[in-house]
Amino acid sequence: MLLIERAAEPCAGTWALPGGLLRDAESLDEAASRKLADETGVSDVFLEQLFTFDNQGGRANVVVTYFALVDVARTRLRPDLEWRPAWHPVRGVGPLAFGNERIVAYAEERLRNKLEYTNVVYSLLPARFTLTEMQRVYEAILGEVIDKRNFRRRVVGLGIVRETGETEKLGAHRPAMLYEFTRREPMVL
Amino acid sequence: MLLIERAAEPCAGTWALPGGLLRDAESLDEAASRKLADETGVSDVFLEQLFTFDNQGGRANVVVTYFALVDVARTRLRPDLEWRPAWHPVRGVGPLAFGNERIVAYAEERLRNKLEYTNVVYSLLPARFTLTEMQRVYEAILGEVIDKRNFRRRVVGLGIVRETGETEKLGAHRPAMLYEFTRREPMVL
DNA sequence: CCAAAAGTGTTGCCGGTACACCCATGG
């Protein structure tokens, strides 16, 4: 996940999720896209509203959270010497500013559920990839090992990915078939 | 669903979902409970955040929607001569103020999904009820007829309801067993 | 020839769906 190191009070010196204020005449989705592009340079990825939290005592009344899925390889972080945005592992990070852990936990749960009945992983993989790479993503998110044969049968059977015909030679072993997503947009299966 | 007839501009004379402003030092959940109690007199029912919408041009920046499930028989509507709150069928109602239809549609979809994997119906039924009554609720929400034997096997098999031992004699037919929910609070199955 | 990852089928189980008749009561 992407965190910034707070340079200003409150919570100066602690890690927090990136955020910002809604501008005049800007929709929530637009604000979320804008912040995402500002911080990572990417657009056209999976991005959806997560939940709205109270923000007693903050500048705004409420905090409307969004979560996005991005292939880190495609991002270019904003070089901010003061706030130092950086990627962190989701699991095993210390406490965050403003109790942001609950937001992370909620996003994690939502993502685990979405994996089962949507094709959202497309947003975490490059245009072409091997099924093993894809399986690693599922395993990382679900936190469990998956049977290779069952996994492959499912994803191609559901029609969310298809062979490209190209293979990838990489290392001292049999080359792997490269796959692509049939549709690179959110789909419910 | 509960609608009020707008007495003031904008959209005077049209039907709208009940709503209000967040007070100082009040949480979103508290505000939702307060509005629900104000309008219907009930509390201790299923109530959860639905989605947050933009509100370009309104008094507030955003609209945080909640939805509740209540047994209409237990409600006592606020007798407001001006705003006239009243119950309406969810399906087949004309256009609402502020494009509120999208909120209703979203709530409907969420409810249909929740029916499958939670016990939320408890909030739409009295303390004791027959399985046929319960089945009617499911059928109304899902918009399809359900097989009686499969339905009964499922709900008692999942352990969400249990027999009370009491029966209800009502009309010229065999008396029906009365059931109750094992837990009257939201549970994921 | 060895190491390393790619690729491939079959079996059993469980849950969901389809389906039809007897029971208790009031009038």
Place this chain on the structure above:
DNA sequence: CCATGGGTGTACCGGCAACACTTTTGG
């Protein structure tokens, strides 16, 4: 005795999980 809704069991099917060996390549 008739009409009305209450109550019950079985059989089939499809999806999911478990499980092990062969293939292709580089060194």
